[in-house]
Amino acid sequence: MNELPVDKGTRVKLHFALKFPDGEVIDSTFEKEPASLEIGDDNLPENFEAYLMGMKAGDRDSFQVPPEKAFGQHNPNNVQTFKRHEFSPDMVLEPGVMISFADARQSELPGVVSRVEGDEVEVDFNHPLAGRTLTFEVEIIDVEPAGPAH
Incomplete structure (x- = not known):
């Protein structure tokens, strides 16, 4: 298992779930193929990427994400x-x-x-999740240096 922490310039394979505080699941990869993304490629909003920084393969965590860091307040x-x-x-x-x-x-x-x-x-026209606090659950499966795609 490699010890590389999640940071800019890494490719991350992970499972994630986005839930409402009551546990209702909005989106999840836990029952499917894990997601694979490069930090900074805009697959995940920057604020969500910030929660991953420093995590390593095998880490699992859950974060409460306030509206300001998720999809903004309802305008x-x-x-x-x-x-x-x-x-x-x-x-x-x-x-x-x-x-x-x-x-x-x-x-x-x-x-x-x-x-x-x-x-x-x-x-x-607000994002459907605007104004909502969300739970962001993450399990890091692998972290590798992001290089040219093989």
Whole structure:
């Protein structure tokens, strides 16, 4: 078992789970293939990578991640109101439905319908996990120097 600690310039093989504090699992690799990532490759948000720093193969830990370090606080400015006629007539518009919009740069911007009242449709563009404290559970399987892919 190698002793290399997780740091910039390492490739890490790990199992992780993201859970709500009540234990409900949002995402997990524990029952699947482990994830493999290079520190700094943006596969994991930087704040989550920070929790891995210094861990070694065989380490297992669990972290409480506050909203500021996860997906940010819920921002009321990210909730927009549209008119019903701005959507295609056959589109199902009810709370919980996800709609994809194009932003000013034509990038995809997902929004979730939060309220439909008369001719008004309220869409929330906050990340679905914004404002939530999450539990980040990690088991490091292997750490190796990140070199050119073999």
